[in-house]
Amino acid sequence: MGKPLKVGIIGCGAIIAQYLTNFRRLDQIQLVAVADLDPARAQAVADDYDGVRAVSVEELLAADDIDLVLNLTIPAAHADVALKAIAAGKSVYGEKPLAATTEEARQVLDAARQAGVVVGCAPDTVLGTGIQTARKAIDDGLIGAAISASATMVTPGHERWHPNPDFYYQPGGGPLLDMGPYYVTALVTLLGPVVSVIGAASHTRNERTIGSGPRQGETVPVTIDSHVTGILVHASGALSTLFMSFDAVKSKSPNIEIHGERGSLVVPDPNHFDGDVQLFSLGAQDWETLPASAGYIDSGRGFGIADLASTPRGKEPRAGGTLAYHVLEVMESVLKAAHSGMTVSIQSTVERPEGVPLTALAEQAEAIQRR
Template sequence: MEAVRIGLIGCGNISAAYLRGAAFFPELRVTCCADANPDQARRRAEEFGLRAVTVEELLADSEVEVVLNLTTPQAHVPVAIAALEHGKHVHTEKPFATSTAEGRRLLEAAKATGLRVGSAPDTFLGGAHQTARKLIDDGAIGAPLSGTAFMMNHGHEHWHPDPRFYYAAGGGPMFDMGPYYLTNLVNLLGPVAKVVGATTSGFRERTVGSGPRTGEVVPVETPTHVTGLLHFASGAVIAITTSFDVWQHRHGNMEIYGTEGSLVVPDPNRFGGTVSLAKRREAWADVPLSHGYADGNFRIIGLADMARAIRTGRPHRCDAALGFHVLEVMEAFERSGREDRAITIESRCERPAALPPRSALGELD
């Protein structure tokens, strides 16, 4: 298959993981990179053997077929729409947008151009999460009834050199880490029908703990503790908490409870991990992975899947409908807390197609 030519915009921390992952996928050829900071683009280009160009040059490059949009959340939609207007497909980092109003603009632009839009996260395509998906689909726990999902820490300012966007509008633990959890839950259980949420902010400001901004005070402008219930269209109900206000805890990442047993799902921010199953009153047992690529950071597999889909004409798994649905669910938590009522989710998406058992990285179809 002829490789799809990729141009990368946004050369921050996460770009290195994407570029390292690209080496596993012959269907991808990253040719150039750009950033609002030209020095950052040059450094990434030198590190990975790319051409450093301006954003305008990248968008105008007729060889670039897909823009990989790794900008900060507030720039996701403007950059994505610019890519579409230049005739290029786009795959954007999470979140899909910082609001549903903004997200609808991107959906409309995609519809108008007929081009593809993909959205991270793609970790649900990892071997551990596809194994959990197969167990549920095969009836290992019977009908899923309920579950829990926890992502709790004390924020990113202790390690990130410029954590301001984590605490600005469109940031916070739900918009930062919620996409991993919610996307995987949609992968496992299907779309969400209703949300009940409560939100708080435990600290009014944060102090940067590393890098050139060490000691700088960052104002908190978004909820930093988000908790509530996800009512799925399938009937399952999941309790979820995402927080930047917790120093320590002992909760596991995710558990799903069904009529015939229970399932432990590992960290949705990782591709691998241990999947454990308990049938009724039997003891817990770790489950051998049904999908072979268990470990490693393949944080470009969703784009590789889209590249194959472009060449073959099939749907891609990390599509705009999934990204927007997760966005609407995230926004609904804050709205529910503010309005003190349950919020009905208007959008629907398909469960992404499962990968074949024992898939290797090069066997995505």
């Protein structure tokens, strides 16, 4: 009660650096231990972070001084690690997606419910001022009833910069399951849950060449769809179009646009926490940049865990497992629709997470003291 959440991290790959930077700023979180299949990577983190010990995965799961496991393993291992943490009586916060499949994700949520622990999941980018300001604009009626949205993510592939990109091109990877969580989570946050989808998918190359690091020049096989298009039908009646590609080169389209009866919004990159929200109102002469009016100010990866720490017991955290499950089912269903040529109904649903008031770091820290 009122104490920092004690966290252990499993997986010390590239993404951990962003979490460590923000953990140093978040009084709600105390990093206790780190583990990795490569002990040297875990030791490097411990050497650079005061008070943190490097241990084996087994030792971390058995540790009595860890409340929550941050699961930064590759997508194929997300469910296995989460289930082991839950079995050890610990809450879990995972990198996206929640699991490689909805079947595995359901096992995680069911196990957590039975154990009485909490599941959270990235992306927490939707808690920043960018998406939250756009959400408040919609909730305040600035665009009237929402009609449609478009979400566009184009890159020629992560192998150009990532030294170990294999998992991006294996089941659980691909542009939709890798980058789609940012976009679909943002769309659900803005427009509400999805009830059905249609889709189409393709890929242009059977292998990719690593462009940096010690494995530069090595090729990796592509076993997933690397270009995916989908249409999401929201329960509200709004229609969202997804365009996710590891094949195309570049796009000038906004990352997300929302269109309503009385106006349109340009929403900033959902892979970032901030950015300008632009509004074009019916009858206006030009776009208007809205001031930041909601969300955690100056936030970054790890703020979802701090939000979880300040969430009252028994209440779903904003970056919670139920939302992550719904997003995963939507993405999985787009791929099913693409291969079947049929509309796929979404079986799960979720309440739009409660909006985040405009909140500075100090105010967020105070929330855990009141928990």
